[in-house]
Each structure stands twice: as structure tokens, then as C-alpha cells.
Amino acid sequence: MSRSKRHRDSVETSEYLGAARRFIRAAGRRVADADEHELHDLLELQQVLADAIQDAVDGQLAMGKSWSDIARATGKTPQAAHKRWSHKHPENTP
Structure with a gap:
């Protein structure tokens, strides 16, 4: 794999993981205002x-x-x- 392809894949993966982090944090904020079973669902993550x-x-x-x-x-x-x-x-x- 070329150096530029590895760099592009690394950037895309970093951006993807950043989006996943933001999504999980947002899920925590949503669950804070939700019912207990949603807390259970969040914990399963x-x-x-x-x-x-x-x-x-x-x-x-x-x-x-x-x-x-x-x-x-x-x-x-x-x-x-x-x-x-x-x-x-x-x-x-x-």
C-alpha cells in the first residue's frame, strides 16, 4: 500500500472514530433524560x-x-x- 493511501485511510479512520465518539457522547446525553431501560441499552455498548x-x-x-x-x-x-x-x-x- 502506498504512503498516500495509508495516510488517507488513517485520516478517514480517525474521522470515523471521531464521529463514533460524538455519537456515543450524544447517546449518553439522551439517556440522561430517558428511562432506565435505555441506560441498560447504553451499558450494553x-x-x-x-x-x-x-x-x-x-x-x-x-x-x-x-x-x-x-x-x-x-x-x-x-x-x-x-x-x-x-x-x-x-x-x-x-
Whole structure:
């Protein structure tokens, strides 16, 4: 992949994630004025986000990224990143 294509994809992904952040924050404000069952629905997004992060880590590993790369991106040590997200990749050790 060319450098300009990677940069464009990175910008598009950053913009996409920014929109997702704004959407989730707006959902929190809406739920603040809603019924309890909507709070439950909002809390379910925690698992959806955890699953999305796992998918992202799995994809990064499949593309050849190391646990050190994952650790740098997540602010963890390689060992902590491995412990947190390695369940699908036990063969990948830090």
C-alpha cells in the first residue's frame, strides 16, 4: 500500500472514530433524560466496544503487528496487552 493511501485511510479512520465518539457522547446525553431501560441499552455498548477492540487487535496481529506495537497504541506494556487481548492468539507471545 502506498504512503498516500495509508495516510488517507488513517485520516478517514480517525474521522470515523471521531464521529463514533460524538455519537456515543450524544447517546449518553439522551439517556440522561430517558428511562432506565435505555441506560441498560447504553451499558450494553461496553461489550460492543470491547468486542470491536478485540477485532481491531486481532486484525493488527494478523497484519503482522507485534505485541509491542499493540502496547504502544494502548498505553500498556507488551505483557499487559498480551494478557488482555491474546485469548485468540495464544501463539503470539510478547
